Amino acid sequence: MAGGEVKGSVTPLDSDFSPADAQKAAARVQDSIADKKKELARLQVFVSDNTNLINLVQRLPDELSHDIMVPFGGAAFFPGKLIHTNEFLVLLGEGYYADRTARQTVEILKRRGKSLESQVESLKAVMMDLEAEAKFFNSTASEAAEGFVDIREEYVEELNKNKPESDSNGASTSDNPTISTADDEYARIMARLDELEKEELEQGSDSGADEELGESEISAPVEYDSSSDEDEKFEATAAFSKYQQYLKNKGNEILQKNKLENTLQDSNNEESSRSASGKPIGGNLQQHVKEQSPLFHSSISVKDGSSASKAEDAHVTAQKHHLLLDPKENLRKASNPNIENSSSNVGKQTSQTGFSARRAFTGSIVEHDDANPPIQSTKSSSNQSTGLNPAKPVSRFKMQKGNH
Amino acid sequence: MAESLDFRQQKVRKFEEFVDRRLKPDLVNAIAQRDKVFEQQKVFSDLKRNIEVLEKSGATSLRTRVNLGSEVYMQADVPDTRHIFVDVGLGFHVEFTWSEALDFISVREARLARQVEEYTHLIADIKAQIKLVYEGIRELLQLPAE
Numbered sequence: 001m002a003g004g005e006v007k008g009s010v011t012p013l014d015s016d017f018s019p020a021d022a023q024k025a026a027a028r029v030q031d032s033i034a035d036k037k038k039e040l041a042r043l044q045v046f047v048s049d050n051t052n053l054i055n056l057v058q059r060l061p062d063e064l065s066h067d068i069m070v071p072f073g074g075a076a077f078f079p080g081k082l083i084h085t086n087e088f089l090v091l092l093g094e095g096y097y098a099d100r101t102a103r104q105t106v107e108i109l110k111r112r113g114k115s116l117e118s119q120v121e122s123l124k125a126v127m128m129d130l131e132a133e134a135k136f137f138n139s140t141a142s143e144a145a146e147g148f149v150d151i152r153e154e155y156v157e158e159l160n161k162n163k164p165e166s167d168s169n170g171a172s173t174s175d176n177p178t179i180s181t182a183d184d185e186y187a188r189i190m191a192r193l194d195e196l197e198k199e200e201l202e203q204g205s206d207s208g209a210d211e212e213l214g215e216s217e218i219s220a221p222v223e224y225d226s227s228s229d230e231d232e233k234f235e236a237t238a239a240f241s242k243y244q245q246y247l248k249n250k251g252n253e254i255l256q257k258n259k260l261e262n263t264l265q266d267s268n269n270e271e272s273s274r275s276a277s278g279k280p281i282g283g284n285l286q287q288h289v290k291e292q293s294p295l296f297h298s299s300i301s302v303k304d305g306s307s308a309s310k311a312e313d314a315h316v317t318a319q320k321h322h323l324l325l326d327p328k329e330n331l332r333k334a335s336n337p338n339i340e341n342s343s344s345n346v347g348k349q350t351s352q353t354g355f356s357a358r359r360a361f362t363g364s365i366v367e368h369d370d371a372n373p374p375i376q377s378t379k380s381s382s383n384q385s386t387g388l389n390p391a392k393p394v395s396r397f398k399m400q401k402g403n404h
Numbered sequence: 405m406a407e408s409l410d411f412r413q414q415k416v417r418k419f420e421e422f423v424d425r426r427l428k429p430d431l432v433n434a435i436a437q438r439d440k441v442f443e444q445q446k447v448f449s450d451l452k453r454n455i456e457v458l459e460k461s462g463a464t465s466l467r468t469r470v471n472l473g474s475e476v477y478m479q480a481d482v483p484d485t486r487h488i489f490v491d492v493g494l495g496f497h498v499e500f501t502w503s504e505a506l507d508f509i510s511v512r513e514a515r516l517a518r519q520v521e522e523y524t525h526l527i528a529d530i531k532a533q534i535k536l537v538y539e540g541i542r543e544l545l546q547l548p549a550e
Contacts, residue, residue, distance in 0.1 A: 053473045060478070070468060070480045073454055074447035075491040076505070080482035082470065091475030105476060112474070 008153030013144045022141035029134040036127050043120050050113045054106055061086040061102045412544050419541050423534055431530045438523035445516045451490070452509045455502050458485055 060066065063085060070080035088105040089097050100108065458466075466482040488505050489497040500508060 049473060053476065056472060057476065068480065070470060070482050072488065073451040076451050077489040077497060078482040078485055080480050082478055083481045084479045087479065089469065089477040
């Protein structure tokens with residue numbers, strides 16, 4: 001694996017969720033679905049009673065009186081008849097009754113019917129949620145039983161805009177040639193910066209640069225404006241200091257990369273022979289990722305906002321891993337009916353959440369020291385991406401409504 | 405030694421299952437049945453009181469309200485209250501005069517009281533069985549008596 005770079009960790013899925021546990025969870029969800037079904041049947045009886053009563057109330061005033069058996073207590077009847085067939089005494093609630101005509105009674109009953117319908121709807125939504133959850137648990141159980149692995153990787157934005165495909169290639173495979181391109185790029189940036197620095201010195205404080213480094217392509221030719229603008233100058237210097245920061249980090253990266261490569265290589269060998277003990281290796285790899293992560297973030301801080309299309313591209317891969325990343329996140333997603341899509345149709349899912357993920361990344365990036373790895377940045381991204389899911393809050397709200 | 409321990413464990417589990425799967429559902433069932441009988445008793449005692457009130461007032465016609473369902477009531481008129489149809493069971497209603505109805509109700513009440521007695525005995529029986537099995541489990545585990 002010479003020149004290869006391990007970017008993520010590999011954990012077998014059944015070490016996180018054992019198939020038996022997942023099945024147990026699925027069974028529990030099925031139980032609650034059965035409960036909800038009973039409740040739904042009860043509600044539907046109410047609904048049909050209500051519609052029958054509406055029909056009856058509409059029909060009763062057609063005649064002046066109706067011959068009926070008048071109930072007298074629970075076990076006896078008198079033969080008698082209904083009189084005043086357009087006068088109804090309707091319970092309004094809390095023991096208050098009102099005298100209403102047939103038409104007014106029908107209106108009251110229709111309003112009752114509507115509230116029943118909304119209860120039925122919310123109950124159905126809850127059941128849909130639960131069924132999606134059960135499906136998710138079942139698929140997790142089967143995936144864990146089939147020996148799927150969970151691949152995790154920090155989100156990395158490649159600096160080379162011209163080769164976006166290297167992002168998607170290098171995401172999940174552990175042996176890819178991205179390191180060489182990264183080095184090339186690094187050299188290029190160094191050269192470019194040297195050039196900039198020189199020109200800055202030459203031009204002195206009177207002239208400013210006409211470009212924003214954050215927005216420009218690395219390989220684009222540089223134009224300097226002879227007429228100086230104060231704002232532009234400020235921007236240029238700001239961008240320059242950013243680059244300097246980046247350089248510092250990059251230098252650290254080079255040092256660390258050499259170090260890492262040795263250790264990673266070891267773990268790669270281990271990983272290839274991994275058959276029984278998956279977990280310790282996974283943890284090991286994760287540690288490496290943590291070590292690497294500050295560098296990735298610093299590189300993002302330079303490139304932030306420079307290329308939307310490419311960021312999108314990279315997010316596809318990053319998001320792909322987020323799907324498997326956090327078991328809690330997965331569970332939360334289970335209550336979202338879209339979850340079936342997300343497992344099969346990753347691209348679609350990411351296009352929905354891509355924006356939030358990008359924002360989360362850029363929001364949390366500051367210059368990091370290598371000493372404190374910013375794990376929280378990945379967490380915040382996962383939180384935000386689920387927080388923006390539109391389907392979930394609706395159903396939760398409905399669920400609450402249904403309980404009242 | 406280990407074998408006998410294992411055997412004892414199995415025995416205890418068997419007893420516990422018997423209590424949980426057989427005796428306790430039986431108990432719940434018997435209590436529900438007895439509650440039903442109590443309800444019937446209440447219905448008939450109400451009817452008896454109502455007929456006595458009617459007898460006392462001597463009214464032959466009656467205005468009342470009928471529940472159409474969902475707490476919607478309509479007025480109803482009974483022109484002749486001297487004949488009353490009483491539920492005698494199995495969906496049959498018999499036309500009685502007031503005195504006949506009161507006779508029937510007293511017979512019925514006696515029968516219901518006997519049923520309540522039976523169910524109370526049954527419930528006590530099941531409770532005793534449960535206690536017995538628990539005692540057996542305690543002995544198997546060689547725990548001291550409470």
